[in-house]
Amino acid sequence: MELITDKRLTPGEVQEQVTSIPLARLGRRGLDPEEVRAFCARLEHELVLRDKEAASMQQDIQKLRMRVIQGPDEDTPATAFQPGETHIQVVSMLAKGQATVDRIVADAQAYSAEMAHDARRRKSEIIADARAHAALIVDEAHREASKAAAAVPAPSSPASPDELQTARAELVRLQTYIDVLLDHMQAFTETQMHMLDDWKRSRQVKLAEAGNSERGRAS
Amino acid sequence: MDAQRLKDSFAQVAKRGGNQVVLFFYADLFCRAPETRDMFPISMAAQRDRLLGALAQIVSNVDNVDALVPYLRRLGRDHRKFGTLAEHYGLVGVSLLTTLAHFAGDAWTDEVAADWKAAYALVAQVMMDAAEDDGESPPWWDGTVIGHERRSIDISVLRVAPLKYLPYAPGQSVAVESELCPRTWRLFSMANAPREDGTVDFHVRIIDGGALSGPLARKSRPGSRLRLGPPVGSLTLGTGSGRDILMVAGSTGLAPLKALIEQVAGLAAPRRVHLFFGAETPEALYDLPDLEKMAAQHEWLTLTHAVSGDPAHSPGYAGERGAIADVVSRHGPWQDRDAYVCGSTAMVQATAERLVSRGIPGSQVHIEDFGWGGGSTWS
Numbered sequence: 001m002e003l004i005t006d007k008r009l010t011p012g013e014v015q016e017q018v019t020s021i022p023l024a025r026l027g028r029r030g031l032d033p034e035e036v037r038a039f040c041a042r043l044e045h046e047l048v049l050r051d052k053e054a055a056s057m058q059q060d061i062q063k064l065r066m067r068v069i070q071g072p073d074e075d076t077p078a079t080a081f082q083p084g085e086t087h088i089q090v091v092s093m094l095a096k097g098q099a100t101v102d103r104i105v106a107d108a109q110a111y112s113a114e115m116a117h118d119a120r121r122r123k124s125e126i127i128a129d130a131r132a133h134a135a136l137i138v139d140e141a142h143r144e145a146s147k148a149a150a151a152v153p154a155p156s157s158p159a160s161p162d163e164l165q166t167a168r169a170e171l172v173r174l175q176t177y178i179d180v181l182l183d184h185m186q187a188f189t190e191t192q193m194h195m196l197d198d199w200k201r202s203r204q205v206k207l208a209e210a211g212n213s214e215r216g217r218a219s
Numbered sequence: 220m221d222a223q224r225l226k227d228s229f230a231q232v233a234k235r236g237g238n239q240v241v242l243f244f245y246a247d248l249f250c251r252a253p254e255t256r257d258m259f260p261i262s263m264a265a266q267r268d269r270l271l272g273a274l275a276q277i278v279s280n281v282d283n284v285d286a287l288v289p290y291l292r293r294l295g296r297d298h299r300k301f302g303t304l305a306e307h308y309g310l311v312g313v314s315l316l317t318t319l320a321h322f323a324g325d326a327w328t329d330e331v332a333a334d335w336k337a338a339y340a341l342v343a344q345v346m347m348d349a350a351e352d353d354g355e356s357p358p359w360w361d362g363t364v365i366g367h368e369r370r371s372i373d374i375s376v377l378r379v380a381p382l383k384y385l386p387y388a389p390g391q392s393v394a395v396e397s398e399l400c401p402r403t404w405r406l407f408s409m410a411n412a413p414r415e416d417g418t419v420d421f422h423v424r425i426i427d428g429g430a431l432s433g434p435l436a437r438k439s440r441p442g443s444r445l446r447l448g449p450p451v452g453s454l455t456l457g458t459g460s461g462r463d464i465l466m467v468a469g470s471t472g473l474a475p476l477k478a479l480i481e482q483v484a485g486l487a488a489p490r491r492v493h494l495f496f497g498a499e500t501p502e503a504l505y506d507l508p509d510l511e512k513m514a515a516q517h518e519w520l521t522l523t524h525a526v527s528g529d530p531a532h533s534p535g536y537a538g539e540r541g542a543i544a545d546v547v548s549r550h551g552p553w554q555d556r557d558a559y560v561c562g563s564t565a566m567v568q569a570t571a572e573r574l575v576s577r578g579i580p581g582s583q584v585h586i587e588d589f590g591w592g593g594g595s596t597w598s
Contacts, residue, residue: 068309069339083317
């Protein structure tokens with residue numbers, strides 16, 4: 001890099017200069033033209049230096065880049081790129097490994113692609129089938145429903161919650177009535193059985209008394 | 220540097236080494252600088268194809284500087300988001316030359332080595348210069364998911380808030396990396412014109428077997444972090460032609476076109492736009508409500524949507540039927556329109572070919588192209 005030794009202008013100096021340039025002499029406006037001209041000259045000089053620096057750095061970058069791309073020596077012999085045996089073995093092994101990985105990944109991808117493709121192809125068929133099937137079932141249900149509706153006499157009117165409750169209460173009352181009736185029948189039957197037993201017993205007593213008197217009259 | 224000698228050397232190495240060349244190169248790089256392994260995804264298969272493609276492009280254009288330099292500059296800018304540093308260029312150079320020397324065998328002479336060294340130095344220089352010229356803008360944008368809507372079994376719409384403002388042109392894309400799948404980058408289009416608050420929308424469709432799209436569409440939640448690369452792509456609105464516009468979107472190919480529609484809406488004198496939105500199933504027309512609202516709002520916007528799958532599978536669908544190229548073809552004529560086509564590769568090709576066969580000049584058919592040419596029209 002080209003060495004730049006001139007005394008440099010700093011931002012601080014610019015600031016200082018701008019505030020320190022004396023005002024023009026009495027009767028004239030603005031800053032002292034002489035001082036302004038001198039300062040502009042320094043600024044110009046500074047800009048030229050910076051341009052040179054930038055160009056020189058750009059050249060350095062290019063040189064470094066070429067060194068990175070081509071290696072430090074411009075005239076590398078062809079043999080420099082002939083890899084050694086160990087290097088070839090290592091690289092070949094890595095290449096084989098990579099080829100295996102690629103094959104496995106490709107297999108997996110092909111398999112998933114096939115499955116997805118098949119699923120997509122069958123999806124439309126399955127949906128069409130399902131749609132046809134659903135239509136059949138709905139038709140069948142309609143037919144059954146109409147048949148059932150024709151067979152059953154239509155209810156006079158749908159039951160309201162109140163009517164339902166009344167009906168339920170009536171059912172409970174009837175059940176109780178039946179239970180009571182059954183109890184009565186059981187009691188009545190039992191009474192009749194007792195009466196029958198009594199009647200049988202009295203009949204036997206009367207028959208015995210009658211026999212005794214007959215035997216007495218005959219002797 | 221002898222261009223022909225370089226090309227011959229590359230052809231010889233490619234012939235002798237085949238797939239092993241790039242495999243060896245990365246293994247050599249990771250041996251020399253293990254820390255660079257972290258810059259790549261677990262599977263290197265896609266990466267190898269990419270490197271081989273780039274190398275082939277560079278070598279075959281090594282004496283065609285006019286085409287090579289813009290490509291390399293894009294590549295250099297693009298590499299900033301991976302965290303590529305100046306010293307990585309040196310490491311890559313050594314590994315590249317070691318690999319070439321290994322496979323070239325006896326053909327590796329001082330002259331050939333010098334050719335490769337000079338060529339690589341040039342490539343690295345152009346890439347590094349481009350990266351440095353780009354230094355004003357960040358190498359990537361960190362962003363946070365602030366909205367996640369699962370629109371169908373395999374399509375989600377994400378709203379992302381970049382931490383710093385991301386400037387882009389409607390129709391452009393960014394590479395996206397997610398913490399859910401590190402080191403895997405995939406391009407997504409911003410689905411909106413730039414907003415005041417800087418948020419962007421992505422329409423993510425799960426690609427069967429795709430490494431990033433699945434986690435992004437299924438597992439993203441508000442708060443998930445993403446990294447976005449610099450905006451790329453030239454599927455943008457030419458201001459010059461003034462022609463009315465035909466847009467053809469295949470499913471999530473809608474994203475960049477929706478951004479363009481929002482841009483047209485902001486014009487003082489909007490050009491007429493007819494948008495065709497097609498997909499295999501009605502569910503894959505994931506953005507219809509919003510599009511219908513836009514069409515109702517703007518008299519210059521016409522919307523036609525179509526489903527290409529088996530009609531038996533979508534009995535209730537009321538839009539048009541058939542492949543989108545056929546549907547577009549039934550309408551028209553379109554000769555006086557600028558066409559913008561986006562979707563799957565097959566859909567774009569079929570549609571662009573059909574439009575050209577129906578009389579639209581290829582130069583008026585705009586498509587996405589992120590490759591070598593970076594061109595944006597069909598021909």
